[in-house]
Amino acid sequence: AQKITQTQPGMFVQEKEAVTLDCTYDTSDPSYGLFWYKQPSSGEMIFLIYQGSYDQQNATEGRYSLNFQKARKSANLVISASQLGDSAMYFCAMRDTGANSKLTFGKGITLSVRP
Amino acid sequence: GAGVSQSPSNKVTEKGKDVELRCDPISGHTALYWYRQSLGQGLEFLIYFQGNSAPDKSGLPSDRFSAERTGGSVSTLTIQRTQQEDSAVYLCASSSQGASYNEQFFGPGTRLTVL
Numbered sequence A: 001a002q003k004i005t006q007t008q009p010g011m012f013v014q015e016k017e018a019v020t021l022d023c024t025y026d027t028s029d030p031s032y033g034l035f036w037y038k039q040p041s042s043g044e045m046i047f048l049i050y051q052g053s054y055d056q057q058n059a060t061e062g063r064y065s066l067n068f069q070k071a072r073k074s075a076n077l078v079i080s081a082s083q084l085g086d087s088a089m090y091f092c093a094m095r096d097t098g099a100n101s102k103l104t105f106g107k108g109i110t111l112s113v114r115p
Numbered sequence B: 001g002a003g004v005s006q007s008p009s010n011k012v013t014e015k016g017k018d019v020e021l022r023c024d025p026i027s028g029h030t031a032l033y034w035y036r037q038s039l040g041q042g043l044e045f046l047i048y049f050q051g052n053s054a055p056d057k058s059g060l061p062s063d064r065f066s067a068e069r070t071g072g073s074v075s076t077l078t079i080q081r082t083q084q085e086d087s088a089v090y091l092c093a094s095s096s097q098g099a100s101y102n103e104q105f106f107g108p109g110t111r112l113t114v115l
Helices: none
Strands: A003-005 A011-014 A019-021 A024-026 A032-039 A046-052 A064-069 A074-079 A088-096 A103-105 A109-114 B005-007 B010-013 B019-024 B031-037 B043-050 B065-069 B075-079 B088-095 B110-114
Touching (some): A003 A088, A019 A109, A032 A064, A046 A074, A103 B031, A103 B043, B005 B088, B031 B075
Parallel strands (some): A011 A109
Antiparallel strands (some): A019 A074, A032 A046, A032 A088, B005 B019, B019 B075, B065 B075, B088 B110
């Protein structure tokens, strides 16, 4: 069974600084995908970034980058130059490559950006 | 184009009543997912539809929960004899199989409150 672990308590970061949100995972599947989603207080789930298990390079999308350490089974999200609008819940999720490509989510991390 | 839409946005019901939640996926998306998010928790997979294949119902918590997808598009999640523990936000997502990430696009959710 797949498992995603997000154990950080609420995170705080000063505006314009960088912050790392931790995610570790467990799976026996050699091929999988890792996602990060942002959920603002309005409730919608916003896709941020994706990392495939066989990707050679860490994924980047604008101010978001993924620090993928396969041997350690970690996929930490790095947000650079934090903005006030980054305040939200952040969820790490894994998708297996079976016929059912459902996502398994972690419990999420609350990020608050201070002005 | 239009994203995933869900209705109603909020539903308050009395314990023991049946409720129906509706999801309109993005046009052309063959995969449709239902998730449940309890207060302060991550998303929990409920059911998955892919094209004309039999749905994966492995995440449904009890036989009070059922879902159907008509014509490969709109889906309805039905909860019979609602219980207070069913109170949660029910999120629908769709994806296009064959897209590079198989990224799931989420709707705004239906907040269900069972009194």
